[in-house]
Amino acid sequence: MTFLSRARLWFDERFDWAGLVGPLKKKAVPVHKLSYWYFLGGITLFLFMIQVFTGILLLLYYRPGANEAFESVQYIMTRVQFGWLIRSIHSWAANLMILTAFLHMFSVVFLRAYRKPRELTWLSGMLLLFLAMGFGFSGYLLPWNTLAFFATKVGTEITGQVPVIGHSLMVFLRGGEDVTGATLTRFFGFHVAVLPGLTILMVLVHLALVQYFGMSVPPGVEARWKAARGEVREMKFFPNFFLRELMAWYIALGVLGALAAILPWELGTKADPFAPAPAGIRPEWYFMFMFQTLKEIPAKVWRLDGEVIGILLFGVAGLLWTLLPFFDQVGQGRGRRFIMGVAIFAVSYMFAMTIYGYVAK
Amino acid sequence: MDTLRNNALWRAMFLFVALLLRVSIARGQAANTCLDCHGALDPPLQVTEQQFANDIHSQKGLTCASCHGGDPTRADMDAMSKTAGFRGKISRKDIPGLCGGCHSDGAFMRKYNPSLRTDQLSQYKTSVHGTLFAKGDTKVAVCVDCHGVHDLRPARDTQSKVNPLNVAQTCSRCHSNAEYMRTYGIPTDQFAKYGTSVHHEAMTARGDLSAPTCTTCHGNHGAAPPGVGTVQNVCSTCHVFQAEMYEKSSHKDAFKAAGLPGCVVCHSNHGVTQPTDAKLGTGPEGVCMQCHSPGDVCDQARAKMLVELSQLDQAIKNANQVLAVAESSGMEVSEARLGQDQARDSLVKARVTIHSFETKLVEQDIQAGLATVAKNLQAGKDALRERNYRRIGLGVAVLAILIVLLGLHLYIRQIEANAK
Numbered sequence: 001m002t003f004l005s006r007a008r009l010w011f012d013e014r015f016d017w018a019g020l021v022g023p024l025k026k027k028a029v030p031v032h033k034l035s036y037w038y039f040l041g042g043i044t045l046f047l048f049m050i051q052v053f054t055g056i057l058l059l060l061y062y063r064p065g066a067n068e069a070f071e072s073v074q075y076i077m078t079r080v081q082f083g084w085l086i087r088s089i090h091s092w093a094a095n096l097m098i099l100t101a102f103l104h105m106f107s108v109v110f111l112r113a114y115r116k117p118r119e120l121t122w123l124s125g126m127l128l129l130f131l132a133m134g135f136g137f138s139g140y141l142l143p144w145n146t147l148a149f150f151a152t153k154v155g156t157e158i159t160g161q162v163p164v165i166g167h168s169l170m171v172f173l174r175g176g177e178d179v180t181g182a183t184l185t186r187f188f189g190f191h192v193a194v195l196p197g198l199t200i201l202m203v204l205v206h207l208a209l210v211q212y213f214g215m216s217v218p219p220g221v222e223a224r225w226k227a228a229r230g231e232v233r234e235m236k237f238f239p240n241f242f243l244r245e246l247m248a249w250y251i252a253l254g255v256l257g258a259l260a261a262i263l264p265w266e267l268g269t270k271a272d273p274f275a276p277a278p279a280g281i282r283p284e285w286y287f288m289f290m291f292q293t294l295k296e297i298p299a300k301v302w303r304l305d306g307e308v309i310g311i312l313l314f315g316v317a318g319l320l321w322t323l324l325p326f327f328d329q330v331g332q333g334r335g336r337r338f339i340m341g342v343a344i345f346a347v348s349y350m351f352a353m354t355i356y357g358y359v360a361k
Numbered sequence: 362m363d364t365l366r367n368n369a370l371w372r373a374m375f376l377f378v379a380l381l382l383r384v385s386i387a388r389g390q391a392a393n394t395c396l397d398c399h400g401a402l403d404p405p406l407q408v409t410e411q412q413f414a415n416d417i418h419s420q421k422g423l424t425c426a427s428c429h430g431g432d433p434t435r436a437d438m439d440a441m442s443k444t445a446g447f448r449g450k451i452s453r454k455d456i457p458g459l460c461g462g463c464h465s466d467g468a469f470m471r472k473y474n475p476s477l478r479t480d481q482l483s484q485y486k487t488s489v490h491g492t493l494f495a496k497g498d499t500k501v502a503v504c505v506d507c508h509g510v511h512d513l514r515p516a517r518d519t520q521s522k523v524n525p526l527n528v529a530q531t532c533s534r535c536h537s538n539a540e541y542m543r544t545y546g547i548p549t550d551q552f553a554k555y556g557t558s559v560h561h562e563a564m565t566a567r568g569d570l571s572a573p574t575c576t577t578c579h580g581n582h583g584a585a586p587p588g589v590g591t592v593q594n595v596c597s598t599c600h601v602f603q604a605e606m607y608e609k610s611s612h613k614d615a616f617k618a619a620g621l622p623g624c625v626v627c628h629s630n631h632g633v634t635q636p637t638d639a640k641l642g643t644g645p646e647g648v649c650m651q652c653h654s655p656g657d658v659c660d661q662a663r664a665k666m667l668v669e670l671s672q673l674d675q676a677i678k679n680a681n682q683v684l685a686v687a688e689s690s691g692m693e694v695s696e697a698r699l700g701q702d703q704a705r706d707s708l709v710k711a712r713v714t715i716h717s718f719e720t721k722l723v724e725q726d727i728q729a730g731l732a733t734v735a736k737n738l739q740a741g742k743d744a745l746r747e748r749n750y751r752r753i754g755l756g757v758a759v760l761a762i763l764i765v766l767l768g769l770h771l772y773i774r775q776i777e778a779n780a781k
Binding site for chain 2: 074077078084085239240243244246247250251253254257258261262263264266267269
């Protein structure tokens with residue numbers, strides 16, 4: 001008896017191995033011309049795993065604190081063996097993860113995968129996207145460089161504009177009235193403890209829901225299958241789809257390695273809280289469309305503060321977007337058509353505003 | 362017709378009442394009625410309310426009567442009567458004494474500005490202006506020529522004639538006027554030369570108000586040209602280290618013996634430009650060979666120092682180029698960049714040490730700079746080597762990934778073929 005067989009027997013005697021892996025064996029993935037979009041969720045998960053792995057490695061050398069953070073990242077980039085690779089992969093993977101999460105979200109919208117009974121899957125996915133953006137916002141400050149310092153200052157200032165709770169929220173985020181070393185340690189705490197804990201929990205919920213409901217089939221494909229007397233094309237998750245997903249992960253790994261080697265993530269100059277804000281302060285690209293919109297709104301709209309109106313609009317839009325599946329069944333297909341229209345507008349608006357944000361002076 | 366007449370009558374009554382009100386209000390406030398007339402007169406008798414409001418004396422509560430006498434509370438010509446103590450226009454010969462009457466009185470000035478000096482008049486008496494004035498030359502500058510009159514602003518005001526930004530222009534009003542200066546037999550190109558100088562550039566282009574202007578070197582109230590033997594004392598107020606080196610150098614005594622004006626011999630005075638290493642050369646900018654002979658020991662020292670300076674300058678530029686390439690490849694070389702600042706400091710220090718004319722001292726600074734720059738260059742080269750290593754690593758990794766992808770692809774095909 002080989003070691004593997006003995007180990008299998010040992011587990012079988014205690015945990016009913018066959019019962020545990022049974023559902024996974026039966027799990028199947030629909031096969032159609034839009035099946036490629038199914039890979040995006042898996043790639044996002046892979047990038048998150050990369051983040052956890054590289055993040056732990058960075059933790060070995062990173063020191064939170066206004067007097068040490070920049071120097072420790074500089075040390076990682078110049079002195080630590082392969083430190084540059086780990087830090088660059090961490091930064092690039094963070095951005096790619098947000099990108100694939102956004103693409104995954106929009107693919108779910110356009111393929112209407114959010115529809116009944118998967119409303120909670122959508123909801124957990126949206127929460128994961130918000131958590132990912134929280135990761136990005138908190139992680140951006142950690143190297144304590146000039147651009148990140150002032151971008152965080154502007155970002156938390158915008159939070160301060162939220163009616164009623166804004167100021168308290170800003171003070172909570174900053175750990176005081178201004179962005180200081182206290183903000184850095186606070187963001188560090190969010191970034192390495194609070195957010196990972198919540199995210200891992202939410203990833204498990206999301207995966208469990210995906211597992212429970214199975215992969216959604218786009219309505220058009222579903223209708224064609226029904227017309228063809230229930231002929232359903234599927235492939236096994238293990239190993240067929242999983243191996244293909246593995247190929248996608250390898251490609252992602254190659255892209256990450258290339259980006260890290262050819263375009264190592266830059267460090268900039270150390271933040272000086274007493275220096276005047278440099279020109280060209282901007283947030284990470286995924287906040288750009290909101291940042292640019294807030295810049296474009298006039299300071300006063302009627303008697304109301306323009307920035308407050310912008311924040312409220314984004315708040316309401318974000319909430320409605322999160323509750324999107326619940327509008328799908330409204331009216332005789334009107335809700336569905338409305339969602340499609342809104343989604344097309346949202347993609348175009350975010351894309352155009354992001355580009356405008358980078359080219360506008 | 363009646364309507365027209367009525368209108369004219371009403372207007373006349375209104376003006377009369379307005380005048381009465383103006384006079385009564387003015388009396389109530391003990392106002393300065395001089396401006397009522399002098400505001401409407403033509404120059405040179407004109408003094409507008411606007412001008413006087415900007416005047417520091419007016420702002421401190423002084424009135425026309427403080428200098429001119431008279432009683433400004435009277436609304437008629439009695440204000441300028443002898444009985445009211447009216448002195449009229451102040452004669453030029455009385456101006457320094459009149460201004461000094463208050464400005465040399467420490468107790469009086471303390472009430473207005475305790476930090477203001479009170480030695481202007483005594484300094485003026487030592488100046489070229491003051492000594493000629495004492496001999497009866499009233500063409501020379503007196504207080505109001507530089508400070509203005511009636512709209513006299515404090516020096517910190519950028520519109521003041523004596524604000525650092527305007528001092529050269531103020532002096533040039535006389536000193537660039539060849540006709541006016543003809544009797545004094547001094548050049549009138551100082552302002553034009555100053556306009557081309559590094560000092561003027563620092564003042565106007567860089568906005569450095571501490572940069573030298575006329576008064577910085579010549580003094581203000583005690584203005585006089587620095588003596589030949591004391592020029593370096595003037596320059597050394599800012600160029601401390603250069604002066605320290607020069608003091609110990611062999612040039613000091615040699616220049617003194619030859620009656621040469623120190624720093625000015627090599628750097629000129631009003632038109633002093635940004636010195637370059639070419640000053641040590643033998644080209645048109647070179648200064649050493651104006652006195653020294655080719656091949657002598659000083660010429661050899663000059664050539665050695667020039668070569669060393671050029672060597673360090675070029676080494677810094679080379680290292681900068683390598684670091685720039687490394688930086689544009691995304692490599693982190695900020696530490697070496699900081700090191701380059703140190704190397705540049707060594708170069709600047711060597712250029713200062715030149716004033717000692719000691720080749721050994723200059724060489725020390727050059728060697729320190731070269732050692733720093735070598736370290737920085739090595740860091741740049743290491744960064745480029747590391748960049749190439751990473752790219753090779755990437756190539757190997759991509760190859761490995763491609764092999765795995767191919768393997769996975771073949772494996773999937775195999776298991777799917779077996780399943781069929």
